[in-house]
């Protein structure tokens with residue numbers, strides 16, 4: 001790729017900002033010069049925005065300024081003029097009550113930062129869970145040439161020679177600590193070797209899943225999603241992305257040409273094959289909502305039923321994201337899936353999915369399976385329906401216990417997260433291995449913000465009996481790094497009067513993954529009688545962004561975007 005001359009600079013979006021005879025044209029040029037840039041370096045060149053979610057409050061994205069430097073090299077080399085700008089960053093580990101409360105705020109920040117500024121194309125630097133979907137949503141709405149560059153997973157954690165991944169293994173280790181089987185000193189040592197570098201979680205959590213989804217959608221360069229954060233090749237790909245963006249501006253290759261209905265279906269197929277996070281369902285619904293191509297929850301289940309689970313990475317499998325990268329990454333998976341994909345979908349490199357992956361090698365068949373040797377015949381996530389979730393719920397079947405996927409048991413109800421938190425380790429909790437734990441008040445409006453509280457910790461009384469999983473149901477989400485037989489995203493949520501709100505301790509609940517059903521065993525009359533007694537809770541916010549969120553967030557089965565941000 002050489003320097004790409006722009007045939008007609010007057011066609012650039014940025015042209016009207018910097019050219020013309022008005023005072024502000026002159027003034028804006030003077031203010032570019034204020035950056036120490038010579039006129040020769042920017043005049044007439046396409047302005048390439050580098051939208052950066054770097055933040056030290058988000059360790060997963062803490063290296064993105066170095067990534068931005070590599071992008072700039074590429075942009076300069078291809079004849080563009082790079083300008084980096086910040087947007088809000090959403091650090092999964094720190095933000096309260098949950099980053100999900102702010103995903104839409106970040107998407108608005110991305111969209112409006114692009115729209116308001118003189119950029120002809122934009123490279124979106126992200127990584128931690130919500131930052132990737134927020135950037136995809138904002139870019140889809142702004143619709144100028146755009147490309148996602150994720151920061152890559154951290155190096156795998158390692159404790160005394162044993163590979164550990166944050167989230168998945170961290171939770172197991174913490175359960176052992178709760179049982180006094182790991183000492184405080186050991187826990188402190190593990191704390192220092194679990195997250196070994198900047199980058200996102202190194203299992204198939206939400207961040208890895210969304211990086212893979214971005215690549216499967218065609219919104220990032222093929223082969224880029226799984227490169228570990230500190231690997232030199234991540235910088236090289238960033239440089240190539242910067243170069244390519246200058247071409248994309250010339251070609252006017254916008255998200256609206258890439259984010260087609262077929263591309264969205266491809267992304268779901270790949271998500272199912274990698275055993276992706278349940279959060280991908282909410283995010284893909286929201287991304288699709290920014291396009292004319294709406295997705296329904298049932299689209300996910302239909303694709304799940306026909307897509308084999310191929311990628312042996314934790315929490316559904318054994319390996320780490322680093323192993324996935326060494327095995328061939330997303331192109332190797334997509335090559336295996338080609339018969340199930342829409343092959344002609346266009347991607348940011350100007351080629352089709354088929355062009356990109358047709359010859360992709362796989363270097364480790366234990367990590368990336370063939371369709372004939374799939375880990376499971378269906379995809380990772382299933383969609384449930386029933387009188388407990390009329391608008392749907394999801395469950396990650398590849399991370400569930402097979403013996404609990406067909407299960408009937410008595411409910412034990414936590415009316416709130418706080419009640420669960422305060423009582424889960426009580427030694428007299430009246431539950432056994434058949435109990436179905438139910439938690440209310442954790443949905444988009446209820447918690448508020450739809451937090452990742454759905455992975456209710458295993459009660460101590462069960463852990464002490466050697467029971468490591470039980471059926472858990474809530475209207476919350478859960479971290480993509482989590483595992484267990486956990487029903488999530490129950491919709492409508494309990495705080496707006498969904499049927500989950502009427503469940504009482506002792507009610508019998510039946511889960512059937514095979515039939516895709518979740519049933520509360522009470523009569524319709526009784527359900528209506530209980531629903532009529534419900535009292536609406538006071539809103540969590542009466543002003544500010546929180547009020548905007550409560551007034552406009554949609555339910556889980558619609559993607560939790562704001563109603564006024566969806567495409568018309």
Ligand code: FES
Pocket residue numbers: 060091092093127128129199200201205207
């Ligand atoms: Fe940022 Fe997991 S905490 S990706």
